[in-house]
Amino acid sequence: MNRSTAPIEIPQETRPRKLSLAEKLYLPLLGGLMVTMKHFLRNLFTLKKRMYTIEYPEQRRQYSHRFRGHHILTTRPDGSLRCVACFLCATACPAECIHIEAGESPDVNIEKYPVVYEIDMLRCVFCGYCVDACPEEAIIMSKNYDMAYFRRDQSIVGKEDLKKPYTFDQSQLGYRPRYPEEQTQRATMESGAVDLVSAARARVEEAAEATKAS
Amino acid sequence: MDQPTWVVDREILLDLARDLRDGRETRFDLLLDLCGVDYPDRPEEDGGRFDAVYHLYSIPRAERLRLKVPLSESDPALPSLIPVWKAANWFEREAYEMFGLRFDGHPNLRRLLTHEAFKGYPLRKDYDAARRWILTEDQMYRPHPEPEESVEDEMFERMTINFGPSHPAMHGTFRVVATLDGEVITASEVEIGYLHRCFEKMSETHTWQQVIPYTDRLNYCSSFINNVAYCRTVERMLGVEVPPKAVWARTILSEFSRIMDHCVCNGSTLVDAGALTNFWYMFQPREEIYGLLESCFGARLTVAGCRIGGLLADLPPDFIERSRRIMEMIPPFVADVERLITKNRIWMDRSIGVSAISGEEAVNWGWTGPCLRASGVGYDVRRAHPYDLYDTVDWEVPVLSGGDIYDRYRVRMLEIEQSVRIIRQLLDRGMPEGPYIVDDPHVALPPKEKAYNEMESMIYHFKLIMDGIQVPAGERYLMSEGANGELGFYVISEGGGKPYRIKVRPPCFPIFSTFSRLIDGGSVSDMIVTLGGLNVIAGELER
Numbered sequence: 026m027n028r029s030t031a032p033i034e035i036p037q038e039t040r041p042r043k044l045s046l047a048e049k050l051y052l053p054l055l056g057g058l059m060v061t062m063k064h065f066l067r068n069l070f071t072l073k074k075r076m077y078t079i080e081y082p083e084q085r086r087q088y089s090h091r092f093r094g095h096h097i098l099t100t101r102p103d104g105s106l107r108c109v110a111c112f113l114c115a116t117a118c119p120a121e122c123i124h125i126e127a128g129e130s131p132d133v134n135i136e137k138y139p140v141v142y143e144i145d146m147l148r149c150v151f152c153g154y155c156v157d158a159c160p161e162e163a164i165i166m167s168k169n170y171d172m173a174y175f176r177r178d179q180s181i182v183g184k185e186d187l188k189k190p191y192t193f194d195q196s197q198l199g200y201r202p203r204y205p206e207e208q209t210q211r212a213t214m215e216s217g218a219v220d221l222v223s224a225a226r227a228r229v230e231e232a233a234e235a236t237k238a239s
Numbered sequence: 240m241d242q243p244t245w246v247v248d249r250e251i252l253l254d255l256a257r258d259l260r261d262g263r264e265t266r267f268d269l270l271l272d273l274c275g276v277d278y279p280d281r282p283e284e285d286g287g288r289f290d291a292v293y294h295l296y297s298i299p300r301a302e303r304l305r306l307k308v309p310l311s312e313s314d315p316a317l318p319s320l321i322p323v324w325k326a327a328n329w330f331e332r333e334a335y336e337m338f339g340l341r342f343d344g345h346p347n348l349r350r351l352l353t354h355e356a357f358k359g360y361p362l363r364k365d366y367d368a369a370r371r372w373i374l375t376e377d378q379m380y381r382p383h384p385e386p387e388e389s390v391e392d393e394m395f396e397r398m399t400i401n402f403g404p405s406h407p408a409m410h411g412t413f414r415v416v417a418t419l420d421g422e423v424i425t426a427s428e429v430e431i432g433y434l435h436r437c438f439e440k441m442s443e444t445h446t447w448q449q450v451i452p453y454t455d456r457l458n459y460c461s462s463f464i465n466n467v468a469y470c471r472t473v474e475r476m477l478g479v480e481v482p483p484k485a486v487w488a489r490t491i492l493s494e495f496s497r498i499m500d501h502c503v504c505n506g507s508t509l510v511d512a513g514a515l516t517n518f519w520y521m522f523q524p525r526e527e528i529y530g531l532l533e534s535c536f537g538a539r540l541t542v543a544g545c546r547i548g549g550l551l552a553d554l555p556p557d558f559i560e561r562s563r564r565i566m567e568m569i570p571p572f573v574a575d576v577e578r579l580i581t582k583n584r585i586w587m588d589r590s591i592g593v594s595a596i597s598g599e600e601a602v603n604w605g606w607t608g609p610c611l612r613a614s615g616v617g618y619d620v621r622r623a624h625p626y627d628l629y630d631t632v633d634w635e636v637p638v639l640s641g642g643d644i645y646d647r648y649r650v651r652m653l654e655i656e657q658s659v660r661i662i663r664q665l666l667d668r669g670m671p672e673g674p675y676i677v678d679d680p681h682v683a684l685p686p687k688e689k690a691y692n693e694m695e696s697m698i699y700h701f702k703l704i705m706d707g708i709q710v711p712a713g714e715r716y717l718m719s720e721g722a723n724g725e726l727g728f729y730v731i732s733e734g735g736g737k738p739y740r741i742k743v744r745p746p747c748f749p750i751f752s753t754f755s756r757l758i759d760g761g762s763v764s765d766m767i768v769t770l771g772g773l774n775v776i777a778g779e780l781e782r
Contacts, residue, residue, distance in 0.1 A: 032300070033298050033299060034616070036599070036640060037597055039595045039641055041595065041642075041645070044584065048582050057579040091535070092533065093538050113704050120452075160700060
C-alpha cells in the first residue's frame with residue numbers, strides 16, 4: 026500500500042492559490058449557472074422523482090424496523106404486563122429516566138410486577154439500552170416519534186400509555202431483540218413455559234386440597 | 240503502558256517544554272491536550288492531590304509523550320506553557336476552572352466553560368455535582384479586548400459589538416466581542432461555555448457502556464466517529480479483539496460520517512458567504528447517509544451505534560446495496576458543487592488569503608485535521624497511526640498550502656473524494672462473515688436467546704448491567720481521526736465498573752482558541768466565513 030514514510034514537512038509560510046485568467050474573467054460562473062439550470066429544469070419536468078423534501082405531517086418518512094422511538098411495554102396473553110420489575114432497564118438507562126415501583130404479584134408464579142412504571146420522555150435519549158437490558162422482552166421500542174407535550178408532567182408516560190401502541194399497530198414496532206429465524210423455537214419455548222406455570226398451579230391447588238382434606 | 244510517560248517536577252517544566260519543542264531529537268511541536276486529574280487520597284509525599292497531564296506529539300517523528308506534573312493541594316501552581324505552545328491558553332483555563340490548578344504567567348486565567356458566578360472546582364472528586372449556581376447580569380464575563388490606541392484614532396469612534404451567544408452568524412452558541420474600527424476588527428475576544436454539559440463529570444458516574452450515548456453528543460455532525468473513538472479506547476484497555484465484521488462496518492460508517500460532516504461544514508460555510516444552493520445539494524447525500532445509519536442502528540443523528548467490543552446490532556441485509564446506491568449519488572453532487580463554486584471568483588475573492596495561518600503557527604496553536612492540512616501539514620491519524628482498516632486500503636491525504644478559508648474548503652472536498660475511495664474498496668471486499676460483537680460475556684451482553692434460556696448467560700447479563708464492564712486499572716490515550724482533527728480519549732481506570740476520569744481531546748477546541756488571532760485585522764464578514772470554515776461544533780468544543 027502507498028504508506029508514505031517520509032516525515033511530514035511543516036511549512037512556515039502560506040502559498041495561497043493564484044487565480045487563472047479564466048477565473049479572473051469570471052468565466053467559470055457560466056458553468057455554475059449551467060448546474061443550477063440543469064437542476065431547475067430536471068426538477069421542473071420530473072417533479073416527484075428527485076424531491077428530497079417531505080411534506081410533514083401529511084407525508085411521513087418510512088423508518089426501518091430498528092427505529093428507536095416511543096417505548097412499548099409488552100403484555101402477556103392475558104393482558105398483564107410482562108415486566109417483572111427487575112430494575113435492569115432503570116439501571117442501564119444512561120439518562121435515568123425510568124421510574125419503577127415494584128409490588129408483589131398476585132400470581133404465585135411471578136414474583137413481582139411494576140405498580141408504577143414511568144418513563145420521562147423529556148429526559149429519555151432513545152438510546153435503546155433499556156431494550157438491551159430487559160431479560161423478559163417486556164420493553165421494546167416503536168417507530169412513533171411524534172412526542173410533543175404542552176406541559177412537563179404530560180411527558181412522564183405511565184404504564185397504560187406505554188402499553189397502548191402495542192395493542193393497535195404491529196407494523197409500528199421499532200428497536201427490539203429480533204430473531205425471525207428462531208420464531209418456532211421461541212413459540213415452543215413459550216408454550217413450555219406456560220406448561221410449567223400450569224403444572225405449578227396444579228401443584229399448589231393439590232396442596233391446598235390436601236390440607237383441606239386433612 | 241501506551242506511551243512514554245515522564246513525571247516532571249514543576250520547577251523545570253517550562254525549560255523542559257521548551258527543550259522538548261526545539262530539540263532536534265525531540266521536536267514535540269504539538270501540544271495535544273492538557274488536563275488535570277484529581278486523586279483526593281494520594282499523600283503529599285507521593286506528589287500530592289493533583290496531576291497536570293500534558294500530551295505531546297511530534298509531527299515529524301510521529302511520536303507521543305505524556306508529561307505528568309504532580310501538584311499538592313495546598314499549592315497547585317505551575318508555570319504557564321503559553322510561551323512554548325499557544326495551544327496551552329484555553330487548556331490551562333479549563334484545568335484552572337475544573338481543578339483549581341494555578342498557571343503562573345497566564346495572561347487571562349479566568350473561567351472558560353463555566354460562568355463567572357460559579358464557585359468551586361467541578362471536576363474535583365469532592366465537588367457536589369448537583370449544586371447549582373446562579374449568574375446575575377453584573378457578574379457576567381466581560382471580555383476586554385484592548386486595542387492599541389493611537390493618536391489618529393481620536394478622530395474616529397471605535398465601537399464594541401457583541402456577536403452571539405445567540406446570533407445567526409454564530410453556528411452554535413458562541414460569543415465574540417469585537418472592537419470595530421469601521422468595518423475592520425481591531426481586537427476581539429471569544430467567550431464559550433454556553434453548551435457545556437459536564438460530559439466528563441457525568442461519565443464518572445456512569446458505567447463504561449453508558450458513556451457511549453454521551454459521546455454521540457460531542458461532535459453531533461459525525462456522531463458515529465465519536466462512538467468508534469471511545470469504544471476503541473476502552474477496547475484497548477480491556478485487550479479485546481473486535482470481530483472483523485464490526486471493524487469493517489466501523490471503517491465504512493466512519494467514512495460516511497466524515498463525508499456527512501464535511502458536507503455540513505462546507506455547505507454552511509458557503510451559506511455564510513451567500514452561496515445558498517450548495518447547502519441544498521450537499522444535504523441530499525447527507526440525507527441518504529442518515530437513512531443508512533438509521534437502518535443500521537435505529538437513529539439518524541445520535542446513533543449510539545457502537546458497543547464496547549463491536550456494534551449495537553447486526554448490519555441489515557441490504558447494507559451493501561444501500562451503501563453502493565449512496566456511493567453512486569455522492570460524486571455527482573460533489574461535482575455539482577465543484578462546478579458551482581470552486582472556480583467561482585466571487586467565492587475565491589471572499590476566501591483566498593482570508594484568515595490565513597501558516598503550518599508552523601497552526602501547529603503551535605494545536606491544530607489538527609483538515610484545517611491543518613490546508614496549511615500544508617499532512618498529519619492525519621489514519622495515515623500516521625493507522626487503525627481499523629485504513630492501512631489496508633489505497634487512499635491519499637490531501638494537503639494544500641494556502642492555509643486560508645479557500646483551502647480549508649478544498650481540503651474537505653478532496654477528503655470527501657478520498658472517503659468515497661475508501662468506502663468503495665471496502666464494499667468491493669464484501670462483508671466479512673462472523674459475529675458483529677465480541678463473544679465475551681465479560682464485555683458484551685450475551686445474545687438474548689441465551690440470556691432467556693441459559694442460567695449462566697442470564698447471570699452474565701445481570702452482572703454486566705448491574706456492575707458494568709470491569710476495566711482493569713490503568714490509563715490510556717488513544718487517538719482517532721475525527722471529522723475536524725485528532726479526536727483523543729484519555730481515560731483512566733482505577734478498576735471497577737466506572738471510569739475514574741475521561742478527558743476528551745476535542746479537535747476544534749484548540750482551533751477555536753485561535754479565532755481571535757485569525758479575525759483580528761479582517762472585516763466582520765470575513766469573521767463570519769472564518770467561523771464556518773473552521774467547523775467548530777459547540778457540542779464537542781464545550782462538552
